[in-house]
Amino acid sequence: MGKIDLKGCTLTQLQDYLKELGEPAFRAKQIFKWIYKGYTQFEQMTDLPKGLVKKLKSSAYISMIDIYKKYESDLDGTVKYVFSLKDKNIVESVKMKYSFGITACISSQVGCPMGCAFCASTIGGVVRNLSWGEMADQVLAIEKDSNQKARRVVIMGSGEPLLNYDELINFLKVLNSPLAFNIGYRRITVSTCGIIPEIINLSKENMPINLAVSLHAPNNDIRNVLMPINKRYPILQLLDACKYYIINTKRRITFEYALIDRINDSEECAQELSELLKNLLCHVNLIPLNPVDGNKFNRSNPSQVRKFERILLNNGISTTVRREMGSDIEAACGQLRRSLSTR
Ligand code: SF4
CATH class of the missing domain: 1.10.150.530 (DNA polymerase; domain 1)
Incomplete structure (x- = not known):
């Protein structure tokens, strides 16, 4: 045996x-x-x-994943890792350095099946789910390489974590366990493109994590173009699930919104988004788009980003523009894996 x-x-x-x-x-x-x-x-x-x-x-x-490649930013200490798994698949993770310590951003699947139009992780679809041990390994490998414990973990790399639900829940438990990583749930963020049944399930797990929902559009017309999942779970149903989550967990939700030049960054879009999120316990994270080689989407110009932010703030929506980290190694999530992968 x-x-x-x-x-x-x-x-x-x-x-x-x-x-x-x-x-x-x-x-x-x-x-x-x-x-x-x-x-x-x-x-x-x-x-x-x-x-x-x-x-x-x-x-x-006791297995351990290997660092296959590593790219380090000269600007702010951000490190992008490409890890090789036991079956020779590779995944990407990122270490970000903050004043409070390091944050590990990890992947939950090899590739991604969700087909978001602006994302490199989904080109080629999904290969397989990661086990919770492989998710934990990404954090351990980052900690070992940095000689420092992770203070925060975000599950925002390649993959849709809520499609890998059972492994995700085991991973969250081990992150939180005092015998293992001992990271408080409030310092863990799970990002989803909006899988409604699992958002409902997650709200019942009694795990006060941060939930980040990739919204990226203020209406179905635009979201259908950017995110195929919207045809299955349209925007108003998604927001109902988010409201349910907020009521059940008493936690604020973060909406991720990648600003794409002339697609979703107009003043009308900002007004429509404000209307949509009015009275919701939420925060909007505006993300300057990381362009992907070969696709038609470009990032919005900085003045448009500021205008968009200002409209949301004036409408009483808590909003920030995500600080760019490691812009000298800014290959968009999934691009490294695609360029290095042989499978
Ligand atoms: S944005 Fe997230 S959910 Fe969408 S394809 Fe990329 S990794 Fe998958």
């Missing part, structure tokens, strides 16, 4: 495994802690008896 990978085992699974080895359950907690401190060698787990280390070495291992 092959060795078992302990990365990606829940604490309960680890306890069951230790029981099979004839060991007490508390050993599982010790091993779990070591794994999420980034250790992969059983000999380094100094509180384990030698006999157990021997048993573990003969029957188990």
Whole structure:
């Protein structure tokens, strides 16, 4: 029988495994802690008896993803990673440096099936879901490479996390667990393009995370062009789900809005968006678009961005323009994977 990978085992699974080895359950907690401190060698787990280390070495291992490529910004310390998975698929993650510490932005799928017209991650569709262990590995690898714990995690890389729901929930639990990453739910953000049934489910999980909804348009006509998911879950239904989420969780929702030149950045769009979001406990994050090679969309010019922001603010909508990080390595999300991938 092959060795078992302990990365990606829940604490309960680890306890069951230790029981099979004839060991007490508390050993599982010790091993779990070591794994999420980034250790992969059983000999380094100094509180384990030698006999157990021997048993573990003969029957188990702890996997770790490899850094395949790394691009570091000279401007602000942002680092873009391309990680190689066990099956040789590759995914992108980003480390951003802030005054409070580092934030890890990680992927939830290899590729993405959602087909958003402005996004490189979806070109070529989805290859597969990532396991929660592979999501955790991205954070661990960033922490190890930075020699620093992540203060915040955003699940905003390639993939639609709510289509990988069960793995996402396990990942959120391990991020929050005091035995593992110990990151408060309020310092975790999940981004979705608007999968309504899972937004409803997420609102019942009792996990006070930040939910970011990619809106990118103030009406169905524009959103249908930019985001095919809108044909399945149109904008007003999506907003109803968001209201339900806000009422259930008492958490503010962030709406992501990528400003695209002459597509969704007019003053009329800003007025329409203000009307749509009026009286909603929300924040709007305006994002200057990262152009993707070969597609027709361009970013709005800075004066248009400011005008758009001003209209929302004047209408009482909490709004900020996302600070650009690592603009010297600004290949849009998904482009690196596409240029480096052989599969
Ligand atoms: S924007 Fe997000 S949901 Fe849309 S295709 Fe890209 S990764 Fe997928």
